[in-house]
Amino acid sequence: MSSNQPQQDLIFFTDNSLIPSDVLSSQASYLSIITHVQGTSPTWLINSLIETALMGTASVVNSDLKRIPKRSNVLVASFSHPHEFYVRNCKKNGLDLSSNPQFEFVDCFSTLFTELVSKPSDAKRDVDALFDKIVKRVTNPNMAVFIEAPETLLYATNISSSDLLFNLTKINKNCRQLYVISSKDYPQYVDFDTTNPQDVSFKTTDFLVKLHHRSSLNITLEPLSTGRAKDITGSITISRGSIPYETVKVNEREYIYHVTKDSNVKLYFR
Amino acid sequence: MSQNSVVLLTRLLSLKESSSFYLVLDSLAQSSYYLIQEIVHNSPNTNIIYLSYETINRPKYATEFLDCTETTPDNVAKFVQSNVSKTNKTLVIIDSLNYIPSEEITAFITKLANPLITLLGVFHTNCPIPQQNTSYPNTATLLTYIATTIFEIEPIVSVLTEEELYGKVSRLNIPVNLNSPQFKLVLTNRRKSGRSLIYTFIIDTATHAYEIFKQHEEEEPIEDERLLKDLTTFNLTTSNKQRLAREQVELPYMEAQESLGSAGGAIVYEFEKDDDYDEEDPYEDPF
Amino acid sequence: MSFRKRGEIIGGNPNRVPGATSNAIPGRTPVPVIPGRENPLMGRSAGITPTRSPITRASPATQDTTNLIMKNPGVRPSVITSQPTISTGTADLDKILLHQGLPIGHSLLVEESGTTDFASVLIRAFASQGIMHNRITNDVNCHVIVVGLSPQWSSDLPGLYKGSSREQKKARIKEQESKVSVTNLAQASSGPNVRAAAPDLKIAWRYGLNKKPEEESNGSDSTATYEHYNHQFDLTQKLTPGPNAQDISYIPIVNNYAQIVQQVSAIVKNQVKSNPGKILRVVIPGILNPSIYPPATASPTFIFPLVHALRGLLRQYSSNLSVIASLALDLYPRDSNVTGLFENVFDSVIHLQPFNQEMSQLIEKAYKNEPSKIQQGLVNIIKVPVLSEKGLMMIHDGEYAFKNGRKKFEIEEWGIPVEDDGKDEKDAQTTKNIDF
Numbered sequence: 001m002s003s004n005q006p007q008q009d010l011i012f013f014t015d016n017s018l019i020p021s022d023v024l025s026s027q028a029s030y031l032s033i034i035t036h037v038q039g040t041s042p043t044w045l046i047n048s049l050i051e052t053a054l055m056g057t058a059s060v061v062n063s064d065l066k067r068i069p070k071r072s073n074v075l076v077a078s079f080s081h082p083h084e085f086y087v088r089n090c091k092k093n094g095l096d097l098s099s100n101p102q103f104e105f106v107d108c109f110s111t112l113f114t115e116l117v118s119k120p121s122d123a124k125r126d127v128d129a130l131f132d133k134i135v136k137r138v139t140n141p142n143m144a145v146f147i148e149a150p151e152t153l154l155y156a157t158n159i160s161s162s163d164l165l166f167n168l169t170k171i172n173k174n175c176r177q178l179y180v181i182s183s184k185d186y187p188q189y190v191d192f193d194t195t196n197p198q199d200v201s202f203k204t205t206d207f208l209v210k211l212h213h214r215s216s217l218n219i220t221l222e223p224l225s226t227g228r229a230k231d232i233t234g235s236i237t238i239s240r241g242s243i244p245y246e247t248v249k250v251n252e253r254e255y256i257y258h259v260t261k262d263s264n265v266k267l268y269f270r
Numbered sequence: 271m272s273q274n275s276v277v278l279l280t281r282l283l284s285l286k287e288s289s290s291f292y293l294v295l296d297s298l299a300q301s302s303y304y305l306i307q308e309i310v311h312n313s314p315n316t317n318i319i320y321l322s323y324e325t326i327n328r329p330k331y332a333t334e335f336l337d338c339t340e341t342t343p344d345n346v347a348k349f350v351q352s353n354v355s356k357t358n359k360t361l362v363i364i365d366s367l368n369y370i371p372s373e374e375i376t377a378f379i380t381k382l383a384n385p386l387i388t389l390l391g392v393f394h395t396n397c398p399i400p401q402q403n404t405s406y407p408n409t410a411t412l413l414t415y416i417a418t419t420i421f422e423i424e425p426i427v428s429v430l431t432e433e434e435l436y437g438k439v440s441r442l443n444i445p446v447n448l449n450s451p452q453f454k455l456v457l458t459n460r461r462k463s464g465r466s467l468i469y470t471f472i473i474d475t476a477t478h479a480y481e482i483f484k485q486h487e488e489e490e491p492i493e494d495e496r497l498l499k500d501l502t503t504f505n506l507t508t509s510n511k512q513r514l515a516r517e518q519v520e521l522p523y524m525e526a527q528e529s530l531g532s533a534g535g536a537i538v539y540e541f542e543k544d545d546d547y548d549e550e551d552p553y554e555d556p557f
Numbered sequence: 558m559s560f561r562k563r564g565e566i567i568g569g570n571p572n573r574v575p576g577a578t579s580n581a582i583p584g585r586t587p588v589p590v591i592p593g594r595e596n597p598l599m600g601r602s603a604g605i606t607p608t609r610s611p612i613t614r615a616s617p618a619t620q621d622t623t624n625l626i627m628k629n630p631g632v633r634p635s636v637i638t639s640q641p642t643i644s645t646g647t648a649d650l651d652k653i654l655l656h657q658g659l660p661i662g663h664s665l666l667v668e669e670s671g672t673t674d675f676a677s678v679l680i681r682a683f684a685s686q687g688i689m690h691n692r693i694t695n696d697v698n699c700h701v702i703v704v705g706l707s708p709q710w711s712s713d714l715p716g717l718y719k720g721s722s723r724e725q726k727k728a729r730i731k732e733q734e735s736k737v738s739v740t741n742l743a744q745a746s747s748g749p750n751v752r753a754a755a756p757d758l759k760i761a762w763r764y765g766l767n768k769k770p771e772e773e774s775n776g777s778d779s780t781a782t783y784e785h786y787n788h789q790f791d792l793t794q795k796l797t798p799g800p801n802a803q804d805i806s807y808i809p810i811v812n813n814y815a816q817i818v819q820q821v822s823a824i825v826k827n828q829v830k831s832n833p834g835k836i837l838r839v840v841i842p843g844i845l846n847p848s849i850y851p852p853a854t855a856s857p858t859f860i861f862p863l864v865h866a867l868r869g870l871l872r873q874y875s876s877n878l879s880v881i882a883s884l885a886l887d888l889y890p891r892d893s894n895v896t897g898l899f900e901n902v903f904d905s906v907i908h909l910q911p912f913n914q915e916m917s918q919l920i921e922k923a924y925k926n927e928p929s930k931i932q933q934g935l936v937n938i939i940k941v942p943v944l945s946e947k948g949l950m951m952i953h954d955g956e957y958a959f960k961n962g963r964k965k966f967e968i969e970e971w972g973i974p975v976e977d978d979g980k981d982e983k984d985a986q987t988t989k990n991i992d993f
Contacts, residue, residue, distance in 0.1 A: 028327045035442050038900060038939070041948045080901075082872045089947070110869045113862030114818055120858035155898055156861035162369055165324070166339040172326050184442045188897025192440040195401035200857055200894045205398045208442060210368065212298050213394055214324050218444045223950050233950040239444045242301030252446035259948040261637060 005268040009062040010048070012217060012238055014249040018052045018062065019177065022247050024072050024142050029172050030245065032217035035184040035208070040221040040234040042181060043089060044265050046146060049179065050074050050086075051093040053144035054102050060093055060265050070102065073143040075175075077106035077134050080149040092263045106134050113156065123157035131167035138174045145171060148181045151189060154203045161207035168211075184208060184220070215241030217250055224256070233259045235270060275469040276480050279457060282419055284312040285359055285388050289459065291379065292390040293417035295410075298439050300425040300453045302392045304475040306363060309390070311478065317355035319362045321346055323369045332363075343370060347381035354386050364391040372402070372409040379416060396439065422456040425449075426472065451475045454483060622876045625834040626661065629698050630785040631690035632836065635660050638943055643836055643879060644787035646686030647679055649968035651787065653957060654905060655941050658787075661836065662875030663904040663942040664868065667883040668896070671911045675933065675959065676883035678715075678966050680842045682790045683881045685714045687838040688804045689788050699836040700828050701805040702821060705849045706842060708807050716794035718964055789965050812853050814863040822870055829877050837874070839867070841882035844899075845889060860895065864902050871904075904946065906939040909959065923974035932958040936968050 012018050023030060036042045044060060052058040056068030076086060083105045087097045097103045108116065108130065117126040138145060147168065153159055172178040184190045187201055192209075194202045212218065218241050223234040236257055240250045254270040281287040296302035310318065310331045320332035328335040334353050338346050354360050362382060370378055382389055391413070399408050407415070414420060425448050427435055438445050455471045470483040626632055626641045635642040635656035642658040644651050645665065651658045659665055667676040687699035703710060719725050808820045825837050845855055854860055871878050882903070889895040891908075900906050911934035912920065924930040938953040945951045958971035 039950045039952045041946055043946060044948045084872065110873060112869065113866050114815060118815065120862050152865065155857060156865060157858060169326060169339060183901060185897055186441055187892055188894050190442050192396060192398060194398045197400040202398050209298065209394065209396045210324065212442065213301065213366065214326065220443050222443060228950060228952060233948065237443060239446050240449045242449055243303055254446065261944055261949060263947055
C-alpha cells in the first residue's frame with residue numbers, strides 16, 4: 001500500500017508549516033490538541049513540534065522546513081515522562097535539550113504523587129499550586145507550551161474536569177500556542193455514553209469534549225482500523241478545531257504513517 | 271412562506287425580534303463560533319457583554335468581558351445587571367452553559383433576565399450527561415424548555431453518513447471538513463402566542479447568505495424503476511401493490527437466525543429421542 | 558577452601574562489595590553554569606522539586622553507571638537498543654519482549670483472563686532468576702522486593718531445571734566421579750571470570766575443562782557470552798537454598814500508598830548505595846487481588862498514584878530497577894479504568910488468554926498423540942518496552958500461544974491445528990499447523 005505512494009512532508013497549515021510564525025507572534029492565544037490511543041504514542045510528533053518551535057525545522061517529518069535560528073522558547077510540562085526522556089529522544093531531531101537555553105522542562109511526573117500532590121483525595125489546592133508554578137515558568141508570551149498527560153490528574157485525584165480546564169486556561173492566557181497531549185482510549189478516557197459523574201471516565205470525557213471546544217487545531221493518532229500492518233503504524237488526522245485561527249488556515253488532511261525503531265517516520269497521504 | 275422564514279431568521283440574528291433567551295446547541299462537529307459572529311455582524315450598535323467560561327481571547331466586539339472561571343454565578347449575574355446599557359440593546363453571550371450544575375442553571379438564567387437584555391447561551395451537546403438521582407430534568411432538557419429561540423447547529427455532511435460521523439466524533443477522531451463557516455441550522459422560535467415555528471436553513475457566514483434547506487426525498491427507487499421500464503419488452507417493474515406484497519413476505523430463515531443463529535452461524539445440534547449416540551466411539555461428532 | 562554439603566552453592570558473602578567501592582560512585586560531569594541563568598541541566602525549578610545530591614539524584618545514567626551495570630552477570634545489552642537488559646526468567650518471554658529480556662528501568666504487566674494463574678509462573682521465575690544471580694559467585698548481584706505477599710512466598714519459588722531424567726542421572730555420575738577433588742568441584746561451579754590456577758590436569762582434560770571457551774569471544778552469540786543471563790526453572794523443583802534476607806525483602810500492603818512507595822524507594826536507595834551495579838527486581842503478584850488488597854486500595858486515589866509513583870521510581874533508578882506485576886482481568890477487565898491506566902503506565906504489557914473449552918478440546922484432539930504440543934492459551938502482546946513508547950504499533954493479538962510445561966513456560970507462534978481424520982495413529986505426523 002505505502003510502497004507505491006510517494007512520501008509526504010507533514011504540514012498542519014496552508015502555509016506549509018507545522019507552526020506558522022504568525023501564530024507565534026500573534027496577540028491571540030491558541031490551543032492545539034494532540035490525542036492518541038494505545039499503540040500510537042505521539043512521542044515522535046511532539047518532538048518534531050518542539051524542534052520546529054525551537055529552530056524552524058522538523059527534520060524527522062518534513063524535509064522542506066527551513067531553519068529559523070532561535071525561533072521561539074519552548075516549555076514542556078509532562079505528567080508521564082521525565083526530562084531525560086525528552087533529552088534522549090530529541091537527539092534524533094538534532095536537538096541537545098540538556099543545554100539549550102530556549103528549552104525548559106517542568107517535571108510533573110517524577111514525584112507527582114509523592115511530593116507535588118501528596119493527598120490525591122483532596123488535591124485541588126496542590127494542583128492549583130502546581131499549575132501556578134508552571135504559569136510562572138511561562139516567561140515569554142511567544143512561547144510554545146506543551147502539557148503532556150494532564151488527564152492523569154483526573155484519574156488519580158478528586159479534582160473535577162473544570163478544575164483542570166481552568167488551570168489550563170491560566171497557562172493558555174499567558175502563551176500564544178498551547179499544546180495539550182492526552183490519551184483518548186475508549187472507553188477508559190472517552191465514552192460519550194458515560195453517566196456517572198464519579199466515574200473517572202466521565203471526568204476525562206467531559207474534560208476532553210470541553211477541551212476540544214476551545215481548540216483551533218486537532219491532531220489525532222490512531223492505529224489502522226484494519227489491524228496491524230507491517231509497514232504502517234497508524235493514521236494521523238489533522239482537522240480544524242472549534243475556534244478558527246485569525247490569520248492562518250489549517251490544512252486538513254489524513255495521513256498514514258510508519259515509525260521505525262530508530263524513530264524514522266514516513267508519511268503518506270491516505 | 272419560505273420568505274417569511276428567512277425574514278424571521280434575519281430578524282432574530284439582528285436582535286430585532288423580541289426573544290429574550292437564545293439557546294445555541296452546538297457539537298464538536300460544528301462549532302457555534304460562526305453563528306455568533308453572524309449575529310454580531312447583524313447587530314451593530316449593540317452593547318455586548320461576553321461571559322467567558324472557556325474563551326481565552328477577548329473578542330474584539332465585546333464591550334465587556336468577564337472571566338467567569340474565577341467567580342461565582344451570583345457575581346456573574348451582578349456583573350451583567352450592572353453593565354446593562356440604558357441606551358442600546360444589550361446582548362449577553364455565555365460561551366458555554368456546560369459549566370453550571372443543572373440544579374443551578376434555571377436560577378442562573380433567571381438572575382440574568384432583564385427586558386433590556388437578549389441572552390445568548392451556548393450549550394455543547396457532546397458533553398456527557400450525568401444521571402440524576404432525582405427525576406429533576408438535566409441541563410439540556412431544562413434549557414431547551416426555557417429558551418425562547420433555539421439554534422441547533424449541524425454540519426453539512428456530504429461524504430459520511432450521520433452515523434459514521436457520530437461514530438468518529440465520539441472517538442474524538444474529528445474528520446476533515448467540519449467546523450465550517452457554512453453549516454445547517456435548525457431554528458425553533460417560540461412565539462408569544464404559544465406556537466412554535468421550526469425551520470431548517472443552510473447558513474453561509476462567509477457571504478451572509480441564508481437558504482431554506484430542502485430535504486432530498488428518497489428518489490433512488492423511483493429512478494431505478496424508470497431505468498427498468500424501457501430496458502426490454504418484459505415488464506420488469508413492480509407496481510405499488512406488488513411492492514407492498516413483496517415487503518410483507520416473511521423470509522424463511524429470519525426467525526431461525528434470530529434464535530439459533532445468534533451464535534453467529536454456528537451449527538447447533540439438537541439431540542433428539544431417536545438419535546443414537548455411541549459413547550464409546552472416539553470419532554463421534556461433538557455437540 | 559572449605560567443606561560444604563555437596564550440591565549446595567555458597568550464597569553471597571555479605572562483606573564483599575564487588576566492583577566499585579563507595580569512593581568510585583560515578584559522579585556527574587560538571588556542567589557549565591551560565592551566569593544569571595538557572596542551571597539548564599536541572600530542568601526543574603527549585604520550587605517544584607527539591608534538588609538532590611548527585612549520588613541519589615535521578616538518572617540520566619552516565620557512561621560509568623552503564624558500564625558498571627553491564628558487568629553484572631545478570632545483565633546483557635538489548636538486542637534492539639543495546640541498553641542494559643535483564644532476563645524475566647522465562648526465555649520465551651524474553652524473546653517476545655523483543656529485547657531478549659526486560660530493559661532495566663522498565664516494567665512489565667502480565668494480564669490474565671479466566672480463573673487460571675499462569676501469570677504466577679512467570680512472576681515466580683522472575684524472582685528466582687534474580688536470586689540465581691546471587692548464586693554464581695560470592696557477589697550479591699540482585700535483590701528482589703516482593704510487594705503484597707507474605708514471606709512464605711519464598712518457599713514457592715521454582716528451582717533450576719536439572720535436565721531430563723537421563724541428563725540428571727548423567728550429572729549425578731559426573732558428580733560422583735569428580736567428588737575426588739573438592740578443588741575441582743569448586744572451580745567447576747564458579748563463574749567464567751573465576752579461573753583458579755591449574756586444576757588437576759588429568760581430570761580437567763577428561764571433562765574438557767581445559768578447553769578455552771572460544772565461543773565467548775564471538776560477541777554476537779547471545780547465550781555463549783552471557784552465560785549466566787538466564788536460567789531454566791522447574792516448577793516442581795524448589796529453589797534451594799532458599800532466598801535469604803540479602804536476596805529478598807517483603808513489603809506489606811497498607812492503606813497509605815505513599816508508605817509503600819517510600820518503603821520500596823528506601824530499599825532501592827540503600828541497595829544501590831552499597832552496590833551501584835546491583836539489580837533490583839520488584840514483583841507485585843496479583844495486584845489488587847482482594848485477598849491481599851483491601852477494598853480501599855481499589856480507589857483511584859490509591860492505586861493510580863501508587864503505580865504512577867512506581868513508574869517515577871523506575872525512571873529515577875533507570876540503571877537498576879525493574880518491576881513486574883500480574884493482574885486478573887476477570888476482576889478488572891481490559892475496558893475498565895484500572896486496566897486502562899495500568900496499560901498506560903506500565904512500559905510493557907502482555908495478556909495471557911487461556912483457551913475456552915471448545916478450543917482446548919480441539920487442540921487436545923489434534924495433538925492427542927503428541928501431548929507435548931498441547932498449548933493452554935494465547936499470549937497477546939499489547940505493549941513492548943521502549944518501542945511502544947517511541948510510537949511503534951506493537952500490538953500482536955492472537956499470534957502467540959503458551960505452553961506451561963513442567964520443564965519450562967514456552968511461548969511460540971500460534972496456528973489453529975488442523976484436525977486429522979484420526980483413523981490412523983501413525984498419521985499423527987500429517988497434522989499440520991496453519992499459521993493464521
